[in-house]
Amino acid sequence: xxxxxxxxxxxxxxxxxxxxxxxxxxxxxxxxxxxxxxxxxxxxxxxxxxxxxxxxxxxxxxxxxxxxxxxxxxxxxxxxxxxxxxxxxxxxxxxxxxxxxxxxxxxxxxxxxxxxxxxxxxxxxxxxxxxxxxxxxxxxxxxxxxxxxxxxxxxxxxxxxxxxxxxxxxxxxxxxxxxxxxxxxxxxxxxxxxxxxxxxxxxxxxxxxxxxxxx
Numbered sequence: 001x002x003x004x005x006x007x008x009x010x011x012x013x014x015x016x017x018x019x020x021x022x023x024x025x026x027x028x029x030x031x032x033x034x035x036x037x038x039x040x041x042x043x044x045x046x047x048x049x050x051x052x053x054x055x056x057x058x059x060x061x062x063x064x065x066x067x068x069x070x071x072x073x074x075x076x077x078x079x080x081x082x083x084x085x086x087x088x089x090x091x092x093x094x095x096x097x098x099x100x101x102x103x104x105x106x107x108x109x110x111x112x113x114x115x116x117x118x119x120x121x122x123x124x125x126x127x128x129x130x131x132x133x134x135x136x137x138x139x140x141x142x143x144x145x146x147x148x149x150x151x152x153x154x155x156x157x158x159x160x161x162x163x164x165x166x167x168x169x170x171x172x173x174x175x176x177x178x179x180x181x182x183x184x185x186x187x188x189x190x191x192x193x194x195x196x197x198x199x200x201x202x203x204x205x206x207x208x209x210x211x212x213x214x215x
């Protein structure tokens with residue numbers, strides 16, 4: 001049986017993430033769930049730095065970008081378990097790193113066998129400090145989810161936003177309000193995985209999805 005090819009893009013992301021980026025972000029309270037990062041802020045706010053590989057990458061070359069996400073704490077973290085990989089979490093407020101850089105355009109870092117990965121890591125770490133951290137400071141408290149809609153500094157995903165608001169309402173003790181937000185997240189959705197996830201969250205948070213609904 002032939003060995004699986006080693007994709008240089010994934011290897012570069014791991015090196016960049018766990019090298020210069022980890023060294024730059026750890027003092028700012030970020031936790032690493034390789035290759036991604038997350039940190040807790042005031043209240044129940046959570047912020048994430050998420051690496052994304054170009055789906056068309058090849059073993060010898062490819063590209064990647066970085067997404068920034070903002071949400072609130074949801075199970076299993078609230079249940080005392082180990083935080084899940086932030087790459088699989090719901091981030092209702094998202095922005096590409098390129099859109100908060102001076103040029104304000106989407107950016108993908110190209111990598112191949114000639115790439116100086118160490119230099120690339122230093123460049124990206126500096127970019128995160130100069131551009132991503134100021135973006136996150138615009139979302140410094142979970143109270144941003146009380147606004148309607150949140151301040152328009154990033155792309156807002158309505159159904160994920162409803163889930164975040166529902167989770168926040170539950171954490172504040174408003175179970176009826178949480179149920180309303182969760183029902184809103186599920187309404188009109190064809191995505192069974194999202195609806196299943198909302199049901200699992202409602203069970204973990206002891207939310208009755210029928211609470212406050214009309215008979």
